[in-house]
Amino acid sequence: MPHSIVEHSASLDGELILPLVFSGAMTSALFEADGSDIKVRSIAYQSYLTGQATSEFVHVVLKILSGRTPAQKQMLSRSVLAQLQTLELPRCSLTVEVVDIERASYSKWVSESWQGKVCAACGHCNAHKFAYLKWVLTRIRELYEHQEISRC
Known part of the structure; x- marks a missing residue:
């Protein structure tokens, strides 16, 4: 069920980071096997200070x-x-924290249209989303290896 909120400097591409966070959460095996309960979103910051x-x-x-x-x-x-480190970003601080949401105060509602988990290859389902994210990550690694795109 994690709500994964990625904050990053705007010079980094959030679209490259999101699948890595998702993959790291999946690897933990603490959540649904299909990843359906893992939510990942990002906020890019233009203005920030990191020390001097x-x-x-x-x-x-x-x-x-x-x-x-x-544990x-x-x-x-x-x-x-570990997943974020695969980006091999020079001069970049990578940090991760886990924060508890108190069960007594947490509320949730999901509209019926999403609860049906539509697919019919693919009107959208989590299994296909995860497969797509894995494909994107593989493609990014291939592009890095062939130096078709540069690292930040």
Whole structure:
């Protein structure tokens, strides 16, 4: 169920970061096997300070329902960080934190149109979204390896 909020410097492409955060959450095996409960979104910052000098950053907040052990939270954090490190960004700070959402105060409503999990190849379903994200990540790695795109 994590709500994964990625904050990053605007010079970095959030579209490259989101699938990595999703993959790190999936790797943790703490959530639904199809990834249907993992939500990832990003906020790009134009204005920020990182100490005396301005350098790029990625900070991920994973908000999860309370009840996980400290070891599970640490494993989740490390799993997401490991995925982010594959970007090999020079002079970039990568940080991940896991924050509990108190169950007693959490509310949720999902409209009926989404609850039906439409597909018919593919009016959209989570299995196809995850397969697409894996394909995008593979393609990005291929482009890096062939130096068709440069790293930030």
